Amino acid sequence: MSDQDLVIRDLHVAPAAKPDHEILKGIDLTVGKGEVHAIMGPNGSGKTTLAYALMGHPAYIVKSGEVLWQGHNILKMSADKRARLGMFLAFQYPMAIPGLSVASFLRSAINARRSGLTPDPNIDPTDAFKGGIPMGEFRKLVREKMALLKMDESIASRYVNEGFSGGEKKRLEMLQMAVLQPEMAILDETDSGLDIDALRIVAEGVNAMLNPNMGVLVITHYQRLLNYITPDKVHVLAAGRIVVSGGKDLALRLEDEGYAPILAEAGLEDDVTDEAAEPALEAAH
Ligand SMILES: Nc1ncnc2c1ncn2[C@@H]1O[C@H](COP(=O)(O)OP(=O)(O)OP(=O)(O)O)[C@@H](O)[C@H]1O
Numbered sequence: 001m002s003d004q005d006l007v008i009r010d011l012h013v014a015p016a017a018k019p020d021h022e023i024l025k026g027i028d029l030t031v032g033k034g035e036v037h038a039i040m041g042p043n044g045s046g047k048t049t050l051a052y053a054l055m056g057h058p059a060y061i062v063k064s065g066e067v068l069w070q071g072h073n074i075l076k077m078s079a080d081k082r083a084r085l086g087m088f089l090a091f092q093y094p095m096a097i098p099g100l101s102v103a104s105f106l107r108s109a110i111n112a113r114r115s116g117l118t119p120d121p122n123i124d125p126t127d128a129f130k131g132g133i134p135m136g137e138f139r140k141l142v143r144e145k146m147a148l149l150k151m152d153e154s155i156a157s158r159y160v161n162e163g164f165s166g167g168e169k170k171r172l173e174m175l176q177m178a179v180l181q182p183e184m185a186i187l188d189e190t191d192s193g194l195d196i197d198a199l200r201i202v203a204e205g206v207n208a209m210l211n212p213n214m215g216v217l218v219i220t221h222y223q224r225l226l227n228y229i230t231p232d233k234v235h236v237l238a239a240g241r242i243v244v245s246g247g248k249d250l251a252l253r254l255e256d257e258g259y260a261p262i263l264a265e266a267g268l269e270d271d272v273t274d275e276a277a278e279p280a281l282e283a284a285h
């Protein structure tokens with residue numbers, strides 16, 4: 001294990017609104033430096049909850065367990081600090097931020113990321129005279145990444161996600177990833193809502209971003225994304241736990257057979273989305 005691995009140990013998570021109702025019931029997962037892992041699993045199995053817990057979403061409470069990244073147990077850190085440490089989440093449902101332009105948003109985010117864990121008081125992205133990424137360099141970077149993702153440049157002056165189509169929102173998530181150059185990227189169903197051409201463009205864009213310094217956790221329902229982004233490992237999350245792990249062939253098998261046979265082999269009922277599955281899960285342990 002190195003500092004460059006993301007290590008998740010026995011992670012238990014509940015929504016803040018229902019703190020006694022654990023959604024994640026003990027996740028163990030290590031994503032090695034530069035590795036691509038895919039997480040698949042039925043609706044409601046806890047995939048987004050895992051993504052949010054890793055990123056520090058305040059609506060979720062970590063009941064126990066630890067997450068190690070870059071030499072820190074990050075669970076005590078704010079989402080902002082985690083992002084400064086190179087973690088990135090592409091949302092399943094990106095939110096609109098009326099009043100904030102895409103360009104200002106990206107520029108602030110880049111400056112924060114570049115200043116690292118401790119913000120640099122000499123950098124103020126709202127002040128043209130106080131450092132940060134120079135405007136020329138910023139424009140060049142954003143143009144280059146927009147071209148990679150085949151995005152219309154006019155999007156830069158619009159408000160973040162305001163009135164964006166589903167596909168435009170997903171592309172903007174990827175644009176953020178492209179300019180921020182994270183070391184650990186979590187993509188929560190980035191492929192959903194994309195038409196076939198957009199899926200190919202986005203997937204090829206992500207492919208072009210892959211590098212030995214970036215680990216990726218791809219949450220997806222569809223094997224087709226994994227045709228472009230080849231995972232080192234595939235995990236099935238069901239009823240709050242990783243019940244099976246394998247290679248790319250596991251994703252192909254899921255596409256062919258659905259979840260039922262694989263979950264049955266793991267000792268789970270096939271309907272794992274409700275409480276009825278819990279006794280079976282307990283028995284499996
Ligand atoms: N804030 C919350 N309050 C109450 N229940 C929640 C909350 N967040 C998540 N849940 C519940 O936790 C379960 C897991 O939700 P989650 O969004 O993690 O599933 P998912 O695996 O991402 O599903 P999908 O494939 O549909 O995106 C669901 O039953 C959901 O209703």
Ligand SMILES: [Mg+2]
Nearest residue numbers: 047048049092
């Ligand atoms: Mg989800």
